[in-house]
Amino acid sequence: MAEKVVEIRDLYKSFGDLHVLKGVDLDLFREENLVVLGRSGTGKSVLIKIMVGLLKQDKGQMNVLGKEVSQLATKELNELRLKIGFSFQNSALYDSMTVRENMEFPLVRNIKNLTKKEITMRIEELLDAVGLPNTINQMPSELSGGQKKRIGVARTLILNPEIMLYDEPTAGLDPITCVDINNLINEVRERYKTTSIVITHDLTCAKMTGDRMAVLLDGQFSSIGTFEEVFPHAEDKRVKSFYDYNFIES
């Protein structure tokens, strides 16, 4: 059996009176792509933000690469963060920096003694990998939504993460660009041997990228399994309506 890289047990998170996660259990295995599906506001993004220590759970365990995230001191947390790549919903590229500076930013601050040539080579290699070799001197405002997503992914890959977290990678993109991004997610896994969690409510993206699906409903995972196990013949009405909306069958 593959090694567990993330182990979530009985995880709770509330914001005031709003109880978002109510006892979540989940395992993520090495080199798998797990898709977390659910309606807006069900806590999908909250879950991965707890994973990188941007939010803190109220109760329960979030064990990532053998470490309990909530127990880590800042230095240890930063060491763990270097092993996790986080691709944000809106790409979160730094507006005031060029693509090169965006990609240099985490690299020069975390890996010392790199020469200018080595940095440029690494950036060019990753821009090539995401299919945007000519954007190195462009500003984020000059890029399209799909290009921003790709650069965002390239920036997270620059530190060679073991785990990739994609927050709504296809949100707001046209269908063709969505397919490109889905292919990119699969390529990243194959090329860099990453383990991934993809947060989405796009079933096409889920089907293309996921080995397993986990549907988050009412603060808990209602069903976990392959696409075929979870969706076409779902008994839960809420899961079924999700499928019906995305794949309208005559």
Add this chain to the structure above:
Amino acid sequence: MAEESDDRKPLLSKKIDKFFTGLADAWNFVRRFWKEVFLPPYEFKEVIHQCYRIGVESLPLISLTGFIVGIVFTNQSRPSLSEFGATSWLPSLISIAVVRAMGPLVTALIAAGKVGSSIGAEIGSMKVTEQIDAMEVSATNPFKFLVVTRVLATTFMIPILVLYTDFVALMGSFLNVNSNELVSLSTFFFQVFESISFLDIWSSVLKSLLFGFTIGIVGCYKGYHSSKGTEGVGRAANSAVVISMFLIFIEELLVLQVVNAIRTF
């Protein structure tokens, strides 16, 4: 830093609680600045970049304002002095007013408007577009990169801008005095330097350091704690200016009391 969910019941009323928790937050923000400023890694390159943005890019506005202040203040003071036949005291009067109060105050208020709002808006928009989170998950300390650098830059640059404003305002004043009283540049500046003391200059510089720190820390605090999308960014920029200006006047009043106390010794 991980955010904690806030589901506590209010102790007094929601507004009073919010005010005091806001004060505590601001205090912790200032404490965090003093802690982070001395710890490596140091972002020297970004400090210099911010100094350039804050200092050099403010020069045209500061120059124009300082010059106009010098001319207008001289023009407005002349009738009162001429009633006593004391127009020859104009350089002394202007120099004391400009160096002790108007130079620092005008520069700080303009910087609060220009620099404070831009810091608030820039960090605020970075916050709502998750750029700050992106820095944090890439194991970089966003507080150090965004806050410490900007606060240091405003703290260092405002005193330099104040000295520059003093000079430009005095030049404006000289232009006015020269055209009306035919006083030469050397006589004008001889009278200027005879009227002001080292205490005036030092208190002006120290006061400017305080103003610069206030503008930087308030702009950063407001931006760092902005929420609710673009509306929140606008509110952050606006409140950064209003609060900075308010604090600058309070600080001016307090520093004046301290300097006057020193002067009497």
